[in-house]
Amino acid sequence: MKYSIGIDIGGTNTAFGLVDENGKVIEKESLKTRDFSVTEDYIAALVNKIEILCDKCPDTDNILGVGMGCPNGNYYNGSMEYAPNLPFKGVVKFKEILELMLLKDSYNLKVTLTNDANAAAIGEMIYGKAKNVKDFIMITLGTGVGSGVVVDGKLVYGSTGFAGEVGHTIIEPNGRLCGCGRKGCLETYTSATGIVRTVKEILNTSAYPSALRNVNQEEITSKMIYDYATKGDELCLECFDRTAKTLALGLANAAEITSPKKIYLFGGLAKSGDLILTPLKKYFEQDLFVVFKNTIDIELSGLEQDNAAILGSAALCFND
């Protein structure tokens, strides 16, 4: 049996897992990312956790390496570059530094790094529904909107290593201001905060009845919109419909570039299941260029939500 160690670096938590080749998570560890403000201290803590997991492996000689998923992770040079929402600024050369520090402690492990959505795509390929799917797009719908694009069985990195930014394609020229500084990015409509922006717009410009009219607008969350929508709240359902319509356009435009067989949805919005899938599929087919109609299935990811980030990162070692 082969093993790998997966690390997912998030703004709040850093999750670690020892994973076997079948996708079983054997041991888990975690850190609070925000407990660290100095990069060197954080890296020392990473090394410590990696070594703890190595020592728990039933067959240390068969650990293939360490896979890392992080925001703005660059596969080509193994660095995290100018990641937003993290305490570590500038370029952090995770691969280079971790490999050296592990070797100093006699752990000879190769470190592979990519961005979190790319890791999720590889996780889907190795452990999820995409085992035999050569062309697909993975969409992660969370605080942001990420994506990993797979063409002919290989993740697309492109010339920069940053390919696959479907969330930052511009869907509405002169639309909503995005955290990236531009306007109208898909992310501003279909991320968790995007949906909250949409529901506020509907609240303030329509007469739809809604339980949300009794809630302080500053306290509205995407979870609340989902909960009320499942209870039939008209305004929240309208919000899901508009979100699906915008997401459909972004996905159709991306699909026309690479002609995937499948699009997998993962993360917060995906948890709402048919509430988003039903309108999404309808609008998506309408938006597709004729040669692609009825050729692309949109499905929920096959990765279990709780371990998905660890599995995706661990899968990097099995993919290389």
Place this chain on the structure above:
Amino acid sequence: MKYSIGIDIGGTNTAFGLVDENGKVIEKESLKTRDFSVTEDYIAALVNKIEILCDKCPDTDNILGVGMGCPNGNYYNGSMEYAPNLPFKGVVKFKEILELMLLKDSYNLKVTLTNDANAAAIGEMIYGKAKNVKDFIMITLGTGVGSGVVVDGKLVYGSTGFAGEVGHTIIEPNGRLCGCGRKGCLETYTSATGIVRTVKEILNTSAYPSALRNVNQEEITSKMIYDYATKGDELCLECFDRTAKTLALGLANAAEITSPKKIYLFGGLAKSGDLILTPLKKYFEQDLFVVFKNTIDIELSGLEQDNAAILGSAALCFND
């Protein structure tokens, strides 16, 4: 020396060329596509022209095959499927039928077919500027807007064989009606007819002075717009600026999926050189997501316009 035969099927002409491995066109032939209404007659004429070129080859044993570029050409099955603007309806199995007919005449040649923009991309890779460029997008700006997307040195066909339809990504939701039946496709703004639509819009809604105000609007052509723009006609320059702005958005959105190193422009609009390139590059950089800024060059294709279609098709045989 190796050779191949390239065929470009256009709505008006079908062009044939015997091409050597260095991209030298040794012999040319052509047919008027519109002279044929029966598919069988057209195919017989194709076979005849192919055999004429074979017989003119200095080394018949070293002809690698026949490459064909055509609208809606499907690389996977070698068929042209429901091509618009051609007399041959439905699915035409060019590869299957041509290989059989050539074999019957003792010409054992493999036929490779793809759509015309994909063929142009492969032409750029084999004979043009993209010889050492692993990630690029080829954009053909003509009556329509086509594209070929190359990732890691390989043309992207996707699950359908039709990947790379940048011209049919929707850039303006609820925008101009497209020949494909949808609204707001990039093609409706940046094709030859798209530019004419734009100039008419500006004529009818602005006070820009223009030589075009003395021309019957039904007679305006994209060539006219270019000619007046080079003479400093304000309205035509505004038209180029708007066209560049829309094209920039379409190219930026596509580039964010595959992160190309280069984007090559080919065809009518590309002939206008800096008139389109200067504003295009400016808007393109503005539209790019931060990690891609200053990583992508937009250039004119390195293929000579006169032989480009033949070279692209011929290149298919050298690429396989």
